[in-house]
Amino acid sequence: MNAALPAVTAERLSGDDSNGGSQGAGTGARATTVPALSFAGRKLYRHGRPHRIIAGAIHYFRVHPGQWEDRIARLAAMGVNTLDTYVAWNFHQPNKGQAPDFSGWRDFARFITLAGDAGLDVIVRPGPYICAEWDNGGFPAWAVSDAGMVLRSSDPRFTAVVADWFDALLPVITPLQAANGGPVVAVQIENEYGSYGDDAEYLRWNRAALQSRGITEMLFTADGGTDYFLDGGSLPDTWATATLGSRGDEADAVWQRRRPGEPFFNVEFWNGWFDHWTENHHTRGAADATAEVRKILDLDGSVCLYMAHGGTNFGLTSGCNHDGVIQPTVTSYDSDAPIGEDGRLTLKFHAMREAFFAAEGRELTPVPEALARPAAPLPASVIELAPGTGLLEMARAGGAVTSVKPLSFGELGLDRGMVHYTATAVLPPGGGTIRLRGLHDRAYLWIDGVPAGVLTDGTAGSGLKVEHSGGPVVLEILVENQGRINYGPLLGQDKGILGGVLVNQRYIFHWEQRALNLERPLEELLELGGGAALAGGAPPPAGPGWFHGEHHLAEPADTFLALPGFGKGFVWVNGFLLGRHWEVGPQVTLYVPAPLLRAGTNRVSVLELERGGTRAELREEPELGAAGPAHVEDLG
Secondary structure, three states: OOOOOOOOOHHHOOOOOOOOOOOOOOOOOOOOOOOOEEEEEEEEEOOEEEOOEEEEOOOHHHHOOHHHHHHHHHHHOOOOOOEEEEEOOOOOOOOOOOOOOOHHHHHHHHHHHHHHHHOEEEEEEEOOOOOOEEEHHHHHHHHHHHOOOOOOOOHHHHHHHHHHHHHHHHHHHHHHEEEHHHOOOEOOOOHHHHOOOOOOHHHHHHHHHHHHHOOOEEEEEEEOOOOOHHHHHOOOOEEEEEEEEOOHHHHHHHHHOOOOOOOEEEEEEOOOOOOOOOEEEEEOOOOHHHOOOOOHHOOOOEEEEEEOOOOOOOOOOEOEEEEEEEEOOOEEEOOOOOOOOOEEOHHHHHHHHHHHHOOOOOOOOOOOOHHHOOOOOOOOOEEEOEEEEEEEHHHHOOOOEOOOOOOEEEHOOOOOOOOOEEEEEEOOOEEEEEEEEEEEEEEEEOOOOOEEEEEEOOOOOOOOEOOOOOOOEEEEEEEEOOOOEEEEEEEOOOOOOEEEEEEEOEEEEEEEEEEEEEOOOOEEEEEEEOOOOOOOOOOOOOOOOEEEEEEEOOOOOOOOEOOOOOEEEEEEOOOOEEEEEEOOOOOOOEEEEEHOOOEEEEEEEEEEEOOOOOEEEEEEEOOOOOOOEEHHHOOO
């Protein structure tokens, strides 16, 4: 682009072209109001005045709504001028045939308004793909279940479902734009598309879909900071921004060469990293992260910290990666961010704050005392847990669906949770090897009601050897979905047993399967298999199944829940599905925000898959695991 041109606005920069079209993009008059942001050459302007975006990402879906205002206040105190958030489609519309929900925790218009009330601009990233280490990259499983659909492409089957979603979503965003007196100054087209595909027609469709539904503020794409990513994910007439965690000066040089008429904006600066189960807790030093931010600021670039406050993957919302085997993400999304999962202000917060104030030529004033002092957590205590219904009793209790071959989660209409498979298998004398083809993700096996072992996506092909005198047996398999893939070419992959079950080389046919939706009300789950009774066939403390306990509080406060002695499973607090726990770590404690608790009796329920314990512990400090370095080699 010509750097000598006058200030470029979103209207001109992101205008329709002959290849973009608006097919399937809906209807609606396009506004002519001048957007808040514009640029001339490499200079960014806000309403005509020189401007630099200093932003931080907070996801409303990872923060209890009772804490939105507090976390936004902490973000503003760090010296930023902008809040950045994704919109998670599957958070608003998890079930097919139901209208998207924008109320309560899902009222992100309120979240955006609160940011504006705190004096912040807002960048919205509606996807529909968001990655974000979020289950299925934000896609509802039902929306992308068509095996013939080409995800994130101009395939009409895909754009049709996205168009329906945008029809519901965009009317929530458009009134919040700066042109209408709101805080929204920019909206992203798709998300890091250059690391997935090369369908420029789809990117133009996405842009036209936003514009035709009333988006008039600045539009932009976001991709890695190299030629490769720009080649796949950018458009020649739309502002291109970068996602990276190091070597920002090198990326800026790429922009000077490839996008000479555009200011440099590192829209995702990875100042920390997320964790997978079985790995170390990733950290990044405050000095190292801040030094990289200063490089961008010294070049007059804009920057957004990803994450400024990470929050929590409550319930079953954490996604997973895939590198030969499934890599499920932990419940915490602390991400070693400047504002901790519980809101505490870290050394990184203060280092970044100093850099931001200096870049803007502002005097470094003290952090408001109400924010500087962390709220006192609950005192450490122990909650005794008593066993309830056994795991198999619960799994066997639901209504069965029969089939010749095992059905997947998608075929059963289940997004998250578990599926219990049952069939009669004939074992040869001496036993045999049970193999699961296409297992996603983790399977617990029983033969005639006796535990036989565990298979994973990495071991299911080689199988589980069992000894037996031979003859027919009842084979039961409980498959856990550990989170849908959120990044890469396997995005949208189904869960369950996708290829069949074999004894040696022989398939087992004729199955019953029961879908266990763990996101249904807890009271309904506890009714399966006889409810929460603590006697009469209950498992011993060492066995899998339900465990329950109560704790009395005079006044709610934040706390951190640990489950010593337990193996792997799920935790509810006062009926709210807090998240997954797993003894392999790195995460040991689960953050329990104060709004989930109440004065009086509070109930903890654990569904254990492997090995139960006798107690839960409330701790005063988080324990996210042994620290290891962030993947700095991946941050550029």
